[in-house]
Amino acid sequence: MKKTIAIIVGGxxxxxxxxxxxxxxxxxxxxxDEFDPYLVYIFRKTWFFKDENNIKYLVNRHNFTIRLSNNNILKFDCIFNAIHGSPGEDGIMQAYFDLLNIPYTGCNFHHSNLTFNKIYCLTLLKEYGINTATSFFLNQNQLFCEHQILDKVGLPCFVKPNKSGSSLGISKVYNKNQLLTSITNAFKQDEEILIESYLSGIELSVGVIAFNKNITVLPITEIISQNDFFDFESKYSGKSHEITPARISQKIENKMKHIAKQVCKILNLKGISRSEYIIVNETPFFLEINTVPGFSDKSIFPKQLQHAGYSLSNFLKEFIYYSIDKIK
Incomplete structure (x- = not known):
């Protein structure tokens, strides 16, 4: 019998x-032939599915079912989580589906929340010896001194919202006069922000598959942005050049694969993830990790899968069945 799948989108x-x-x-x-999929929209004010006639059917949030026009009730065997950012990447939807005992793709709410929170994630990884940029943390209730910040992180530096994706709200700061504006802009995205030293080197994106106890590192992608850094425009408007496999030595590739597996184990991740690194003088520095990586024809992770020889259809099947089996 075919499995009924809700692909949740929006956010x-x-x-x-x-x-x-x-x-x-x-x-x-x-x-x-294997799955009966439905695209389910999750927005702050409404959750719904639209049929081929563009008729909306609301989701019953008490049990995540949908009553169709023929009075049939849609119940889902698994949720494919395709929501980037909140509430799909920060643990909110994961906790909801855990309460309902409905399987879903990706890691659980504890680890989703941890990895989405850059401050928590970096702090934990540093304890295990993973190299990260020098950083300064701020929340909206803190008084701060610009001199103190710049004395620690130097110039140029990056100002980032603590909990956001796709480089939203990130600024590169070149001089002291730009710092306050960048902090103000970042606080529009989140009440906590991260200020990091600039690292000059090769930027790499590393996709990882973690099914059961098997961790597979996909072919590594080198990112060359046409903009000042790999910002929102670079990611989604064709302003970057992505090279898979990356033009790196075997020594660095082996080092990256080891670190990527180490990070996956430290964070106890399940499913798929994509993390970003900067290589400085052959030393990898961890930037951030994404546990719901982009999955479109322009996204890095599917391209890495294809370079590794995966059929997208077969991989999605394996991912869904793994997600169903892991809660049994």
Whole structure:
């Protein structure tokens, strides 16, 4: 019997259009002989499914079911999470589905919340010896001294919202006069921000699959942004050049694979993830990790899968069945 799958898309942030692209890509590549998929929209004020006639059917949030026009009730065997940012990447939807005992793709709410919170994630990884940029943390209730910040992180530096994706709200600061404006802009995205030293080197994106106790590192991607850094425009408007496999030595590749597996084990991740690194004088520095990576035709992770020889349809099937089996 075919499995009924809800591909959840949308979300509460400006990443919603990116999420919709990912969801449609997953829908396209799911084997319809194996699965009966439905694109379910999750927005702050409404959760719904639209049929081929564009008729909306609301989700019953008490049990995540949908009553169709023929009075049939849609119940889902698994949720494919394609929501980037909140509430799909920060643990909110994961906790909800855990309460309902419905399987879902990706890691659980504890680890989703930890990895989405850059401050928590970096602090933990530092304890295990993972190299990270020098950083300064701020929340909206703190008084701060610009001199104290710059004395620690130097110039140029990056100002980032603590909990956001797709480089939303990130600024590169070149001089002291730009710092306050960048901090103000970052606080529009989140009540906590992270200020990091600039690292000059090769930027790499590393995709990882963690099914059961098997951790697989996909071919590594080198990122060359046409903009000042790998910002929102670079990611989604063709302003970057992505090279897979990356033009790195075997020594660095082996080092990256070891560190990527180490990070996956430290964070106890399940499913898929994509992390970003900067290589400085052959030393990798961890930047951040994404546990709901983009999954469209322009996204890095599916391209890495294809370079590794995976069929997208077969991989999605394996991912879904793994997600169903892990809660049994």
């Amino acid at each position: 509460y942030t400006d990443e919603a259009p990116i999420s919709l692209n990912s969801g449609k890509f997953v829908l396209k590549h799911l084997n319809k």
